[in-house]
Amino acid sequence: MRPLSKKLLFISSLILILVYFFPIWRIELQAPQYPEGLGLRIWVNEITGQKEFDLQNINGLNHYIGMKPIHPEDIPELKIMPFLIGFMILFGLFNALKGNKKTVLAWLILFVLLGAIGLYDFYMWEYEYGHNLDPNAPIKVPGMTYQPPFIGSKQLLNINAVSLPDIGSFIILISILLAVLAIYLDREKNKLY
Numbered sequence: 332m333r334p335l336s337k338k339l340l341f342i343s344s345l346i347l348i349l350v351y352f353f354p355i356w357r358i359e360l361q362a363p364q365y366p367e368g369l370g371l372r373i374w375v376n377e378i379t380g381q382k383e384f385d386l387q388n389i390n391g392l393n394h395y396i397g398m399k400p401i402h403p404e405d406i407p408e409l410k411i412m413p414f415l416i417g418f419m420i421l422f423g424l425f426n427a428l429k430g431n432k433k434t435v436l437a438w439l440i441l442f443v444l445l446g447a448i449g450l451y452d453f454y455m456w457e458y459e460y461g462h463n464l465d466p467n468a469p470i471k472v473p474g475m476t477y478q479p480p481f482i483g484s485k486q487l488l489n490i491n492a493v494s495l496p497d498i499g500s501f502i503i504l505i506s507i508l509l510a511v512l513a514i515y516l517d518r519e520k521n522k523l524y
Contacts (some may be wrong), residue, residue, distance in 0.1 A: 347420045349499070357372050363489060373453075389401065392490075423438055
């Protein structure tokens, strides 16, 4: 691979370190009883409230409609994802040094595949929390489920739920795009000769 492509792969790999410092997803709830709103931030290794007591307040609301409480320590993906990101960083740096097109392509395919699996897993997590309700919940609305939207906005009783990618997701997207650009530029170079 040409030097510019290797540099792009190097940058693509290194910026993934930022994923450890920024949330990858956010879910925000607006409701009349919480005029300042409530929010969750999903990080590579934890789930936190947007504000200090948001996670506790969301768990309190969820109790009334029969949703399980959100305990980050009970979510195995939060223990696995830091290692997957670390592996992708190291594998990407290896590719930047070696410049082997086949392993670069394998890295990129693996990266996109892991991203797709992660999004599917997140959707299933939301589905489980929104559909598997306690039949003894204080508030029961026949036929109502409380799955937040995967992406976008959704009205759930008197709560508007908004679910969107956060800074960490955009960092991952930039990393993938830089890797695609590196492969493309290298391919263009080969056409010239």
